[in-house]
Amino acid sequence: MLTYVSKRLLAAIPILLGISFLTYMVMALAPGGPTAFMSDLNPKVSPEVREKMVKLYNLDKPIHVQYVKWVGRLVRFDFGNSFKDNQPVIKKIRERLPKTVLLSGLSLLLVFFLAIPIGVLSAVKHNSWVDRILTVFVFVGFSIPTYWVALLFMIVFGIYLGWLPMTGFRSILADEMTWGGQLMDVAKHLALPLLVTALTGLAGLSRYMRNGMLDVIRQDYIRTARAKGLPEHRVILIHALKNSLIPLVTILGLSLPDLISAGVIFETVFSYPGLGRLAYEAVMARDFPVIMATVTIGAFLTLAGNLIADISYAYADPRIRHR
Amino acid sequence: MLSLYWKRFRSNPLTLAGCALIVVLILLSLFSSHLIPHDPYHQDLLNRLKSPSLDHLFGTDELGRDVFSRMFVGIRVSLSIGFIAAFISILIGTLVGLAAGYWRGWLDSVLMRFVDVMLCFPTLFLILTLLAVLEKPSMVMIMGIIGLTSWPGLARLIRGEVLSMRERDFMLVAKGLGLSTPRILFVHLLPNVISPVLVAATLTVGSAILTESGLSFLGLGVQPPEPSWGNILTSGKDFIHVAWWLSLFPGLAILVTVLSFNLLGEGLRDVLDPRIK
Numbered sequence: 094m095l096t097y098v099s100k101r102l103l104a105a106i107p108i109l110l111g112i113s114f115l116t117y118m119v120m121a122l123a124p125g126g127p128t129a130f131m132s133d134l135n136p137k138v139s140p141e142v143r144e145k146m147v148k149l150y151n152l153d154k155p156i157h158v159q160y161v162k163w164v165g166r167l168v169r170f171d172f173g174n175s176f177k178d179n180q181p182v183i184k185k186i187r188e189r190l191p192k193t194v195l196l197s198g199l200s201l202l203l204v205f206f207l208a209i210p211i212g213v214l215s216a217v218k219h220n221s222w223v224d225r226i227l228t229v230f231v232f233v234g235f236s237i238p239t240y241w242v243a244l245l246f247m248i249v250f251g252i253y254l255g256w257l258p259m260t261g262f263r264s265i266l267a268d269e270m271t272w273g274g275q276l277m278d279v280a281k282h283l284a285l286p287l288l289v290t291a292l293t294g295l296a297g298l299s300r301y302m303r304n305g306m307l308d309v310i311r312q313d314y315i316r317t318a319r320a321k322g323l324p325e326h327r328v329i330l331i332h333a334l335k336n337s338l339i340p341l342v343t344i345l346g347l348s349l350p351d352l353i354s355a356g357v358i359f360e361t362v363f364s365y366p367g368l369g370r371l372a373y374e375a376v377m378a379r380d381f382p383v384i385m386a387t388v389t390i391g392a393f394l395t396l397a398g399n400l401i402a403d404i405s406y407a408y409a410d411p412r413i414r415h416r
Numbered sequence: 417m418l419s420l421y422w423k424r425f426r427s428n429p430l431t432l433a434g435c436a437l438i439v440v441l442i443l444l445s446l447f448s449s450h451l452i453p454h455d456p457y458h459q460d461l462l463n464r465l466k467s468p469s470l471d472h473l474f475g476t477d478e479l480g481r482d483v484f485s486r487m488f489v490g491i492r493v494s495l496s497i498g499f500i501a502a503f504i505s506i507l508i509g510t511l512v513g514l515a516a517g518y519w520r521g522w523l524d525s526v527l528m529r530f531v532d533v534m535l536c537f538p539t540l541f542l543i544l545t546l547l548a549v550l551e552k553p554s555m556v557m558i559m560g561i562i563g564l565t566s567w568p569g570l571a572r573l574i575r576g577e578v579l580s581m582r583e584r585d586f587m588l589v590a591k592g593l594g595l596s597t598p599r600i601l602f603v604h605l606l607p608n609v610i611s612p613v614l615v616a617a618t619l620t621v622g623s624a625i626l627t628e629s630g631l632s633f634l635g636l637g638v639q640p641p642e643p644s645w646g647n648i649l650t651s652g653k654d655f656i657h658v659a660w661w662l663s664l665f666p667g668l669a670i671l672v673t674v675l676s677f678n679l680l681g682e683g684l685r686d687v688l689d690p691r692i693k
Contacts, residue, residue, distance in 0.1 A: 108529065111532070111533030112537075115533055115537070119546065122549055236626075236674035236678050237670075237674075238626060238629055240633055240649070241649060241666075244649065244652055244653060244656065247656060252657060350535070350538040351538070354539050357540045357544065358630050358634060376545070376547060376636070379548055388537065388544075388545045391538040392537045395536045395538060396536050399536070
């Protein structure tokens with residue numbers, strides 16, 4: 094196991110370097126960079142901003158010096174100060190990241206809770222009407238724009254029924270509430286974004302669960318379990334379920350980039366103060382230090398997610414780590 | 417062989433429905449200038465934010481423009497961005513996958529590490545960053561950026577297929593006959609990996625349309641007054657308290673269109689590769 098983990102960690106190093114190189118390339122191409130042939134024609138980038146860029150990213154130094162300095166700062170998570178309000182970028186990230194993690198974590202948890210029974214049911218009743226309805230649901234889930242679902246839910250639950258607040262993370266008067274009241278307030282604000290992300294995430298995961306379960310129940314040991322006279326619910330819920338859960342671990346790591354990506358749009362719709370909305374605001378304001386920080390951190394998070402998925406997969410399934 | 421494919425294709429009503437809808441959408445977009453009831457750019461400030469009626473089937477927007485006509489023109493915007501972005505993505509993905517799988521060695525390592533790196537970036541973050549670097553986004557840029565950021569998954573898939581083909585007898589024969597490399601690659605290898613390419617192409621059109629609509633919704637894609645389903649939804653968000661029709665109809669159009677491509681793609685997968693179920 095230890096060899097496997099260290100092998101995976103070593104393999105991540107070139108990818109880390111690749112991430113830093115790609116972000117560096119984008120930055121060097123940015124207006125103000127040495128290769129930005131368009132920048133003189135670009136009215137959005139003032140000479141002042143360009144000067145800041147040159148200073149921040151050492152764009153006046155030779156290329157290899159620039160890159161080494163960039164990597165040196167990445168290692169220390171030093172992304173400079175925001176062009177907009179001159180605050181350290183890392184402070185903004187520290188404010189926003191936990192909120193994205195909170196929302197995506199809760200949403201993943203909810204999705205898992207719902208996807209496992211739905212997937213199992215649809216595999217056990219393969220090709221029945223339950224399975225068909227699920228298939229339709231999955232296709233719709235893959236094809237539906239998340240932000241549109243968000244808009245519709247806002248119209249129904251926020252405007253017509255008036256049950257839930259439509260945007261934000263807390264009420265304006267939240268500071269005057271009791272501790273319990275504040276918790277309730279946050280929960281209410283989280284309800285709509287959570288519902289929307291969970292509904293759209295459910296499609297893929299329940300499909301995955303179904304296919305995993307279908308693979309497992311065709312295997313010999315399941316036939317053996319049935320043959321020795323175990324009741325069907327024991328066969329499915331104890332013998333089959335355990336093994337069909339293993340691939341689900343991988344999907345957790347793999348769904349991370351999509352989850353973070355989707356955040357850009359639905360966090361903006363809900364005015365939810367997360368990482369995605371930070372990225373969007375930064376792009377609108379051409380706040381390059383913040384843009385570079387969000388894209389880099391997004392990639393780091395994905396890499397970490399993949400590593401965790403790989404390692405836990407190997408932990409759960411000995412066949413992987415002994416290959 | 418073809419008739420067998422056709423038989424399998426025909427037997428799935430959902431695939432047929434998706435296919436038919438795509439054909440209808442293409443026809444509608446080709447003849448849109450003859451079919452739209454109103455000028456999609458004409459502003460009528462006296463009739464702002466009117467709810468759906470017989471004259472304005474889907475109501476009017478905040479400048480009094482007919483939403484139905486604007487959505488009609490939006491079909492062409494969405495389809496052309498979807499098709500061209502998917503074409504770019506498939507072209508790069510297939511070439512990279514073929515090259516990496518065929519030559520192996522250092523080229524394979526470099527290309528696949530690059531794919532690994534690309535797959536680490538949350539796609540939308542990468543797109544946003546590129547858009548921030550560029551000037552005001554034009555349609556061509558949007559197509560290019562979506563295409564350039566969506567190929568790595570396919571490249572990895574094709575590489576895997578090529579690796580498994582490499583050791584087959586027909587490849588040995590092709591090499592033994594002394595055929596030129598381009599001939600081996602495109603005449604003998606490519607047709608054998610074409611099924612995943614076709615499936616991916618169809619699914620990529622759908623996801624490119626979704627991405628474009630999302631970008632336009634954020635104000636970073638198709639720029640007004642040019643209509644797109646995504647930027648009509650922006651008005652839907654801005655006027656969410658008074659005009660539900662601005663939110664409902666464009667989203668429905670996106671859903672139906674993307675759904676058609678996904679159904680067709682899945683149908684193609686079943687037809688071309690019956691092993692996967």
